Amino acid sequence: MSSKVRTRFAPSPTGFLHVGGVRTAIFAWLTAKQSSGEFVLRIEDTDQKRKVEGAEEHIIESLAWLNIKSDEPLIRQSDRVKDGIYKKWAEKLIENGRAYADPYTPEEVQKFREQAQTDKKPFLYRNNRPENPPKWDGKTPLRFKAEPKEYVTHDEVMGEIKTSPEVIDDFILIKSDGFPTYNFAHIVDDLEMGITHVIRGQEFLASLPNYRNLYEALGKKEPVFVTVPHILNEQGNKKLSKRDGAKDILEYREQGYLPEAMMNFLATLGWNDGTEQEIFAPQELLQKFQLEQIQKGSAHFDEKRLEWISGHHIRTKPLDELYELVKDFWPQAAKNYDDNYKKKVLELVQERMKFFAELPELTQFFFEDLPVNPELVTGHKQLKKLSNDELESLLEKAKETLEQSDFSREDLQERLNQLLETSSQKPIVLFSLIRISTTQAPASPGLAETLEVIGKETAIKRIAKQLKAL
RNA sequence: GGCCCCAUCGUCUAACGGCUAGGACACCAGGUUUUCAUCCUGGCAAUAGGGGUUCGAUUCCCCUUGGGGUCACCA
DSSP, X not given: OOOOOEEEEOOOSSSOOOHHHHHHHHHHHHHHHTTTOEEEEEEOOOOTTTOOTTHHHHHHHHHHHTTOOXXXXXXXXXXHHXXXXXXXXXXXXXXXXXXXXXXXXXXXXXXXXXXXXXXXXXXXXXXXXXXXXXXXXXXXOEEEOOOOOOEEEEETTTEEEEEOGGGOOOOEEEOTTSOBOHHHHHHHHHHHTTOSEEXXXXXXXXXXXXXXXXXXXXXXXXXXXXXXXXEEOTTSSSBOOTTTTOOOHHHHHHTTOOHHHHXXXXXXXXXXXSSSOOOOOHHHHHHHOOGGGBOSSOEEOOHHHHHHHHHHHHHTSOHHHHHHHTGGGSOGGGGGSOHHHHHHHHHHHGGGOSSGGGHHHHHGGGTSOOOOOTHHHHTOTTGGGSOHHHHHHHXXXXXXXXXTOOOOHHHHHHHHHHHHHHTTOOHHHHHHHHHHHHHOSSOOSOHHHHHHHHOHHHHHHHHHHHHHHO
16 A cells, blocks of 8 residues: 655756755655665756756765765656656646636736735735636746645644645746746656655745645645755854855865765754664664654754764774775875875874864874974973973983884883883973974874884984974 | 744753753863873753643743745746
């Protein structure tokens, strides 16, 4: 009795995809895939003016990054226009007396609209519905002849929505350029494609009653309606949009975010499984996702949370896998080093990386000598208390100690500990001085493991350089 | 403005009408022999306001306020 779930993601090719659109796609994909249903991508390109070159490929690539792909060949509405599909459905409506030619010019319609405004009434085209419309010649808009009525619409997320007949109007089915409107095309397509769950953004909620009216005129069964609330910008005062500076989802790929982290972040933005779990692998999402658990209210985009989730996924990646993934993110100087060395470096910074673009600043000193930065010493809360002579003798001692080490981590640790005792210095003083001298970086991994990877020759050389600069 | 949707810490959220409103991010403090990060411990922090219903409201109803959406030959 229950047929296979089929969902779709239907963007218009007007540019890149931002997190809002992608989240809707993720929800649709999860809904289909968790019940071994099908997910299809449909390009809503009925507005030729807004079409952006390359957008279609960009959308496909964005979804592919997240491992989301269509189960069927891409559907393009413009292709279906050529096949005369929408016209066929429109003619059926005309035959049934549920569609008619709009005899007015755009200017005349605009007049009606303004009149309604001065009358302080909501504009309804049907108040001016022509009594004897001409036969439709395809050169003028074709309008739906609505049968206004009350509806109680069930939405999986929003619940029951009551609306009055006032919201139902004679919307345009086919534009004067021969292309169908979204309002008409998406219903025809969803029907023909056997879509069972229409999952889309909140901006369509107000049109739902109109769509229901059309389903009835067509004599077709409605799909399940699923309205996903918007993602608001970080200030929370506007729906996330390209205009408002929302980023292209692929920018996160360029920044080196893991796709599973992005999916985790977006899926749990406005959805949770009722437990305290925060981190989900894609497989877990597939198991646990429930449409009914989607939040009704809008959510704010929070990049800090994305970073935290991303860092978490990076930390739990097996080193070899991670190594493959960061290939393109190493600092320039790393090209002179072999895989083995870079892998050791990666292991040390794995737990402090939030996204791969941080790799260069995190690892630069493993690959090249940085110029001595006196401020690291003079600005250090402990080191600045020591005189230059004291610093010099301490560092000299450190150099002698390290020269005797075989630079294995264990040996380094042991000798460093001994030096701590013989020099009777606090760890913060001794270790900071060595760490700064050998890295010239404000932060680095643990001292012994850092020294081990850098190697004896380089470490000694850098200390000598620091000594000269004191 | 009409219509529709929404409302718990700054943010994401949990709480059959019933324990001190829980968790996470962020932030702050402390700990893990230096720093950054991780990890651990602790802290700060919320039911928008007002009416009802009820023995009892975060939870149900109404009003107000606030936010969002929509009123295209865009989707």
